[in-house]
Amino acid sequence: MTLHQSTQSVHAAQAQEALFRRYREPLPIAAANWNETIAGLVAHRSVRVFRDQSLPPGTLETLVAAAQSAPSSSNIQAWSVVAIEDPTRKARLSQLAGNQRHIEQAPLFLVFVADLARASAIAAQDGVELEGAHYTESFLLATIDATLAAQNALVAAESLGLGTVYIGALRNHPEAVAAELGLPDLAYAVFGLVVGIPDETRPASVKPRLPQDAVLHRERYDLGQQTGPIQRHDDHAIAFRREQQLPVQGWSELVVDRLRSVEALKGRHVLRSVLNRLGFQLR
Incomplete structure (x- = not known):
């Protein structure tokens, strides 16, 4: 194996590991389509606990x-x-x-x-x-x-x-x-x-996302293709929440709860009128 082949093999392994963390299922991609920038994007996580330390100048x-x-x-x-x-x-x-x-x-x-x-x-x-x-x-x-x-x-x-x-x-x-x-x-x-x-x-954890076959449409949108991927994602979301010791809830349930009622919007249902008062006429 040449040095180039060895490097490509390492990149492929790193990509598969990172993508599995993101999707909780394999997503084959070519090593040539992986680099540090993409690795950083795929590894994104929301951080809510910080050290009591200032940021570096600049x-x-x-x-x-x-x-x-x-x-x-x-x-x-x-x-x-x-x-x-x-x-x-x-x-x-x-x-x-x-x-x-x-x-x-x-x-x-x-x-x-x-x-x-x-x-x-x-x-x-x-x-x-x-x-x-x-x-x-x-x-x-x-x-x-x-x-x-x-x-x-x-x-x-x-x-x-x-x-x-x-x-x-x-x-x-x-x-x-x-x-x-x-x-x-x-x-x-x-x-x-x-x-x-x-x-x-x-440390914060990488939260699973919908499988690509739920969000990626080729040429024309197809709502019917999403049932299976959403069911898989519900399973991944439940497993993730158990790992995080959070109340067990599938992603579908979360989405419905978030949009079920006006109360779920937490006051944002009046956003249009508020924006009007802030100068946005929204004609």
Whole structure:
């Protein structure tokens, strides 16, 4: 066996191990389609326990550089990020997000903002009103821009050995969050991103995902193909929750519970009217 063949064999073994952790079942791929970047993406896990330790100098700026390198629709760059390091402000935001203690525990909390306020201010300098900013398309554009930027920041953070977890619960109280952060009209907090140094004594686990044959459609969407893969995923999810000593629940049950009622939305059922008050007309 040549050195190249040996290296390819190692890559193939590493890929299969990582993919099995992600899917709880084999997913054959060619070793040539595996590298450190993909390995890092596949190994993603949400971290909720952090060491009481500051981030190295320059980390924030590095993460923002990665975030700003994400694609942006028409290069409008309709997003901003508010970096929270003050313990008292983190505590208030934690309370608004359902008392998630990891927000307070980690040294950095990034709040990603869908931001049409900047474009509106630029136009106002020339006496122009941005009619297009009040349509749902523009709202989606800004939300997607913020989301792509955040995911770039997350990937960068994990590549530096840091742990992260998204906080969607900021949308439980969007007006209070906007007031806390001083957001102008036409800007809202899409979600937060906790960043810190993971506590290696309490490592997070890779959570299983749906089999690819449930989400990958070739040429045309086929809802009928998903029954078998979903049943398999339910089994994997139950096994995972048992390992984590969590209440036993299949993935299907979780999805239904999350969307079953208005109460399950935890106040977000009024999000449209709240967004209207924050300046988004959503025409």
